[in-house]
Amino acid sequence: MTFPTFTSTQSGPHARGKELGTDRRRQITGNLAGYTDLFTVAGATGAQVRSWGEQALDRTAIWAPWLAEEIIGIAAGAGLEPWQLAVVNARTEILAAIDAVGHGECSTSVVLPAAGPARTVQTWDWHDHLRDAPMLWEFEPRPGHVVRTFTEAGVLAKIGVNSAGLGVHFNILRHDTDTADLGVPVHLIARRILDEATTVAEAADIARSATVSASTVITAVTASDAASIEISPAGVSAVPPDADGVLMHCNHFLDQELAAGERHATERPGTYDRLRHLRDHVEGLSAEDLNGRALAMLGHAPDDAPVCAHPDLTQPLNQRWETLATIGLDVSAGRMRVHQGGPCQVTEATWQTF
Structure with missing residues (x-):
């Protein structure tokens, strides 16, 4: 598939x-x-x-x-x-x-090794009735600058890479300052970063230039640098990797000041379990092999962290969640590898290179 x-x-x-x-x-x-x-x-x-x-x-x-x-x-x-x-x-x-709420959502891992380019992987969870929405899109916003993005049909960008060697992962957040007075869509911030940025600092500057009404985190990655750019109406913060070059993010704010207005984790506490799961599996998530990184992510509720989600068909559609894709970025090559479905279905043969 x-x-x-x-x-x-x-x-x-x-x-x-x-x-x-x-x-x-x-x-x-x-x-x-x-x-x-x-x-x-x-x-x-x-x-x-x-x-x-x-x-x-x-x-x-x-x-x-x-x-x-x-x-x-x-x-x-x-x-x-x-x-x-x-x-x-x-x-x-x-x-x-x-003010819609639910219990699914995404998990992202970035590891900057001592030698070699960044090693990344994320799960993308969304509502199962939208499983036919994703597509892969390649375009040149300016001559010689190629963007490749995993997105939803009609959405200008989501997760992706550009030929300048920068990529982005994407997770939703919620903050007390989120408002119904709509601002710049966060998906368009991701698109503009892919179109224009060549460094993590440039990506953060683009995020800071937008007035938003909803929260998200865009993890910008180059071969040797990364930051989780947490975006909310209250402000923007670029969270760096730890001293070992490890940067993990799920669906709650990590910046101390922005975390004071946290909404998502109060309603979806599973995000804390997922982050603990990622941190407990740093060795596997540091692997050079993407298949190994994806398998290190694997966890199912209720016995483990719900990193790999499967829909409960007894629930209404706004409460049904499925891991629709597992994605790794190869920022040095300006390409991504995408698996349709969650980590529990990954094999060496299921990866689509784009």
Whole structure:
């Protein structure tokens, strides 16, 4: 099983978006329908969702007008209104606005070895009814600068690498200052980092330039440097690796000041168990072999930390979680390796190189 891939041939933002939207129309409209269902179950009205989409697009147009143009182009190609594509890109912000909660989510590990490039792996957990949303997308935001991203159909970026040797992992957070007054979507911060940054410091500066309404952590990685860039309306903090070059992150703030407003862990305490699991398996997560790193992540509830999630089909769709992908970045080569599913299904043959 592999994820669908698309390589853009167009260079301008609107044209690039329209090309993607035209080619992936069915997948994009299906992703929008899945999020519409999720928002409805979580308690949002159609009028609220449209207003939030319009607001997200307006904020994006101020912060990065070329990204707003790309969203408009994707919408045109997919036969949708621009606000509808903005809704898909702002799904984290809308879920924060609704104050939606659940018990799944992602785990990320980065190890900077004494010799050789960074060794990374993460699980990406999301709602099982959206398992057909992920895709792999390659494009050149400027000549000679290639970006490859694992994302959801219609979303401008998520986890990825660029040809300058920088990559990003992605985990959701929640903070007391999250608000329904929508700001720049955090997925677009990840996209702009991939488009523009060549260093971890540049990635953090891009994150600090955005006014946000929802929280997340973007772990930026180069061959020899890394930081978990924790983003919230209360501020941005770049958390470095420890003295041994180890940087682990789940779904709670690690920065001491931002952690004072922690929301996610109070409602989803499993994030602490997952972080302990990662720290207890540093040796395996330091392995040069990605397959070994993925297997070191493996843990199932209730007997172990819920790093590898499987949906409980007795629950409503907003409370069903599945590990939809396991991903490692090769920042030196500007590529990623992706496995469809959780660590418990990993073998040497299941990795898709992109």
